[in-house]
Each structure stands twice: as C-alpha cells, then as structure tokens.
Amino acid sequence: MTTDLSKIIEKPGKPVVSAEDYVQGLGLRARQAARKLASATTEQKNLALTAAAEALRETSSELITANALDVANAQKGGRPASFIDRLELNxxxxxxxxxxxxxITELADPVGRSLMETKRPNGLMISRVATPIGVIGMIYESRPNVGADAGALCIKSGNAIILRGGSESLNSSRLIVEAMQKGLAAAQxxxxxxxxxxxxxxxxxGALLRCIDYVDLVIPRGGRSLVQLVRDEARVPTLLHLDGNCHSYVHSAANLQKSVDIVRNAKLRRTGICGATESLVVDDTIAKTFIPLLxxxxxxxxLRGDPQARDCDPRVIAASDSDWREEYLDAVLSIKVVSGLDEACAxxxxxxxxxxxxxxxxxxxxxxxxxxNIDSAVVMHNASTQFSDGxxxxxGAEIGIATGKMHARGPVGLEQLTSFKYQVRGDGQTRS
Incomplete structure (x- = not known):
C-alpha cells in the first residue's frame, strides 16, 4: 500500500503542505539531530547499531510480510526478475x-581522526581533523537493504540521513527505518x-535535491535515469553512482579454466548488482578455445558478440552497438574480441x-x-568484479560505488562519509 504525500503532511483544520515544505521539515529535523550525533561517543553510536540489528531480527516476520506485498506489487507492475531479486527479502x-x-560497530570511528598535524615557526599548532559531512540525502531504487546499510554508515560517521527509497519498496523501508530509529532511541x-x-x-x-538549507550531500543509488536526474536537477552537492557497465578482459596469457570460473561468478553469481560483469573482452589468440568453454x-x-566472437561458437548471437554500453542486470553478456592489451584498454x-x-x-x-592504464574506480587482476563491494x-558496508573522481571514489564507506576541518591552537600569536 503506497502513501499519498498529502495524507502525511495534512493537518486537521490546516491546508495541505507542499512537498517542498514537507522535505524542508525533514531537513530541519535532520540538521538538529546531526548536531547532537556529531558529538556522540563511539560507544553510543555502536549501541545504536547493535540495538538496531536486534530490532531488525525481532521484526523479521513482519518485515517479510511487508516485503511480500512490495514484491507482489512489483510483479503486477511487470518488473523483470532481476528487479524482483534486488527487492526481495527473506x-x-x-x-x-x-x-x-x-x-560496522567493529570498525574504527572515522570522526575525530587526525589527518595532518604541523607546527608553524610562530608556534601555531595546526591539525586537520575528520568531521561528519552533516546531513546526507540518499535516493535509491528497489533494494530495501540499502536503507539499513546507509543508515548504519551515517550513524557511525556522525551524519544524519534522509532516505528516499523506491516506491516499490516503501512497505519494507518503513519497517527498516523504524528498526534504525529504535536503535537510536536505545542509545539516547x-x-x-x-x-x-x-x-x-x-x-x-525534487524537493530533496533543492534542499540547500539543510542537506549537505545527495547520493543517488540506482539506474542511469535516476543518476542523470540527480546530476541534472540537484542544487545540493552530489556523489554520483553511475551504472555498472563492468568489463572482464581475458588476456592471451590467461589460465583458461581459472578465467571461466571467474567470469561465471562475475556474471551469474548475482546478475542484478552493479558489480556484475556485463561485457567480456577476449584476445583473438585464445578466443576460439575460450569462448566455447565459457x-x-x-x-x-x-551471449551477444561481434562477428569474431560469433565465429568462435554458434551459441553467440549478434550484438548491436548499444550492447557495448548496456548494464543488463540480467543473464546477458556481450563479448568483444580484440587483438591485444592496447585494443582491450581502448x-x-x-x-x-x-x-x-x-x-x-x-x-x-x-x-x-x-x-x-584503466581509469575506473576499481580495477582488478584475476578476480571477479563482484568483489567490488564495501x-x-x-x-563493513557501503552507501554506494562512486564513479566520479572528486571527494570519494569506489566503495563509499565510513571514511568517505567524512569531511575535515582545521583546528589551530595558539598562545597569543598575532599576525604582522
């Protein structure tokens, strides 16, 4: 059962509040909460997480029931199997x-870390110290567990978070957030x-993307259309997680059986995650042997391939130009045959x-x-791309995989959810 925005923000005897005002209200409360969380002890934050974990376990049956309703609605809406797999909880x-x-409780608290210390000739002691970013807005699709991971990482790193999950997972997300809030309450x-x-x-x-007075950073986690929406419309700073068109390249000096095992895992372990290999690149000197084995x-x-790949095995069908950039999130793999390392990298x-x-x-x-030479957020040697995970x-967990080059890159964990400030300690120094 979905919730109409007007029913949430409507008050007896008063006009319905706009989406903008509703989100501004969430932002104001988040900002106030963030100030208190920033000074919380490591013990308090860890207690909140352990209590939230227990609350999740206690509400397991109720959560499975709510999630079954989400899954049924998604199936009625014609969502593909890969989407259902990301949505489903058990x-x-x-x-x-x-x-x-x-x-996450076992990980070091990132807040307050000394990142740099120096003593100036005039006696000033200057330190760069890790601090929380403040208020994070998290927009994600389908996978309800993202709410728990993101909430936990933000609590431990001292940030308040406003979650906006996909409409398909709303029933599940409500209970997950309730469990996180029970943990916070237990830790006062x-x-x-x-x-x-x-x-x-x-x-x-849209209101969250414009909430510049209260939200310090927005992180989208989902398909290309969501990320492009955030990139194009956000007035709040963003940390983008673009789609996962991941490649595995089988070099001429590869161990073929090892490579078959790795590619099978990289493609089929879970097809619906962003770290799944979507495109395979194979050297021409081994293609006729390797592709049939694969x-x-x-x-x-x-399997969708170029003419050379199709010549290696009749089970490979023709690929179109769009296949080379496609994030399938399904049991589909494109195959490109190249003449060596330089062409593969290009x-x-x-x-x-x-x-x-x-x-x-x-x-x-x-x-x-x-x-x-490959300038991606994560590059690997002889390992499945599905290891690209916080x-x-x-x-402990991740809030997403950042594919940009500023502030954070690759899996975004606790350290990546902090900023820093300079602390200057003096003893009466004045500047001439």
Missing amino acids: EERIESMATALEK LPEDCVQLIDSTDRAAV ADALVGCQ FISEHSSGHTEAILTEDPEAAEMFLT GEFGM
Missing part, C-alpha cells in the same frame, strides 16, 4: 542486514538521525561507465599495465 537477507550493522540519540521520505510522490525527490559454463546466459575506456574492470592473466607485466573491501 530471513537470510534480513540476518545479513543485521550482521552488517554489527560489523535523536530518532531524526534516520528519516524516511514516506511517500511515492516524485515531487518530494558458453558451456554459462548455461542460461545469453575498448574498455571508451565503453565503460567507470565502475569496475578486471584483467584475467598470468602475465604480471600485462596485469600492471592494465591496472595502471563489505568485501573491509568497510
């Missing part, structure tokens, strides 16, 4: 959400540190979204050239 995924919160921290835009009204998204291993996966650089690329080779020199990087 006991195992709920436990994973709770465990992720607990793992403001529940407004984690808030939800409890509406399907798209006007609220086709045998990728049962149920549609092809990937032209078509990649800047997320994650991998080279599969036993030649260390070729691997280093690839790692140096949890796998030891961050």
Whole structure:
C-alpha cells in the first residue's frame, strides 16, 4: 500500500503542505539531530547499531510480510526478475542486514581522526581533523537493504540521513527505518538521525535535491535515469553512482579454466548488482578455445558478440552497438574480441561507465599495465568484479560505488562519509 504525500503532511483544520515544505521539515529535523550525533561517543553510536540489528531480527516476520506485498506489487507492475531479486527479502537477507550493522560497530570511528598535524615557526599548532559531512540525502531504487546499510554508515560517521527509497519498496523501508530509529532511541540519540521520505510522490525527490538549507550531500543509488536526474536537477552537492557497465578482459596469457570460473561468478553469481560483469573482452589468440568453454559454463546466459566472437561458437548471437554500453542486470553478456592489451584498454575506456574492470592473466607485466592504464574506480587482476563491494573491501558496508573522481571514489564507506576541518591552537600569536 503506497502513501499519498498529502495524507502525511495534512493537518486537521490546516491546508495541505507542499512537498517542498514537507522535505524542508525533514531537513530541519535532520540538521538538529546531526548536531547532537556529531558529538556522540563511539560507544553510543555502536549501541545504536547493535540495538538496531536486534530490532531488525525481532521484526523479521513482519518485515517479510511487508516485503511480500512490495514484491507482489512489483510483479503486477511487470518488473523483470532481476528487479524482483534486488527487492526481495527473506530471513537470510534480513540476518545479513543485521550482521552488517554489527560489523560496522567493529570498525574504527572515522570522526575525530587526525589527518595532518604541523607546527608553524610562530608556534601555531595546526591539525586537520575528520568531521561528519552533516546531513546526507540518499535516493535509491528497489533494494530495501540499502536503507539499513546507509543508515548504519551515517550513524557511525556522525551524519544524519534522509532516505528516499523506491516506491516499490516503501512497505519494507518503513519497517527498516523504524528498526534504525529504535536503535537510536536505545542509545539516547535523536530518532531524526534516520528519516524516511514516506511517500511515492516524485515531487518530494525534487524537493530533496533543492534542499540547500539543510542537506549537505545527495547520493543517488540506482539506474542511469535516476543518476542523470540527480546530476541534472540537484542544487545540493552530489556523489554520483553511475551504472555498472563492468568489463572482464581475458588476456592471451590467461589460465583458461581459472578465467571461466571467474567470469561465471562475475556474471551469474548475482546478475542484478552493479558489480556484475556485463561485457567480456577476449584476445583473438585464445578466443576460439575460450569462448566455447565459457558458453558451456554459462548455461542460461545469453551471449551477444561481434562477428569474431560469433565465429568462435554458434551459441553467440549478434550484438548491436548499444550492447557495448548496456548494464543488463540480467543473464546477458556481450563479448568483444580484440587483438591485444592496447585494443582491450581502448575498448574498455571508451565503453565503460567507470565502475569496475578486471584483467584475467598470468602475465604480471600485462596485469600492471592494465591496472595502471584503466581509469575506473576499481580495477582488478584475476578476480571477479563482484568483489567490488564495501563489505568485501573491509568497510563493513557501503552507501554506494562512486564513479566520479572528486571527494570519494569506489566503495563509499565510513571514511568517505567524512569531511575535515582545521583546528589551530595558539598562545597569543598575532599576525604582522
């Protein structure tokens, strides 16, 4: 059951408040909460997370029921299987959400870290110290667990957060946010540190993007259309997470069986995540041997290739020009045959979204050239692109994968959710 914005903000005897005013209200409360959270102790923040994890476990049955309603509505709306997979919750995924919160408590508190210290000739002591950013706006699609991960990372890094999940996950998101707020209350921290835009009204998204008085940073996590909307319309600073058109390149010196295993995992472990390999690049010297081996291993996966790839195996169908830039989020893989490392790097650089690329080779020199020359947020050697994940990087969780080049890049965890300020300590110095 979706919620109409007017029913949330309507007050007896008063006119309906606009989406702008509704979001401004959330922003004001978030700003006030952020000030208190910024000075919270590590012990308080960790208590909030452990209590929130327990609240998630306690509400598991209710959450599964609410999520089943979200899934049913999405299926009625004709959403593809990959979308449903990202939306669906079960006991195992709920436990994973709770465990992720607990793992974040084990990580060092990023707030207050000394990033630089220097003593000037005049005796001034200057320190650069990590501080919370303030208020984060998080816009995401389908995956309700993003709300828990983002909320937990913001609590630990001292930031208040306003969540705007996809309309398809609203029933699930409400209960997840309630669990996060129970954790905050247990730690005697403001529940407004984690808030939800409890509406399907798209006007609220625009209002969040314009909430310059209270929101310090907006992070979108979803498909290209969402990210482009945020990029084009936001007046608040943004940290963009573009789509994941990830590549795996099988070099001429690759171990073929190892590469088959890696590509199968990179493509099919979970097709609906942004770290899944969508495009395979293969050297022409091994293509006739490797592509049939891969086709045998990728049962149920549609292979779309260029003429050279199709010549290697009849199971490969023709690729169109659009396939080279497509984030399928499904059991589909494009295949491009190249004449060596230079052509592979040129092809990937032209078509990649800047997320994650991998080279599969036993030649260390070729691997280093690839790692140096490919300018994506994450580059890998002999590993599945599905390792491009904050949890796998030891961050506990992530709020997204930043594909830009400013402030943060790659998985955005605790340290990336802080800024800094300079603290100057003197003893009466005056400037001449």
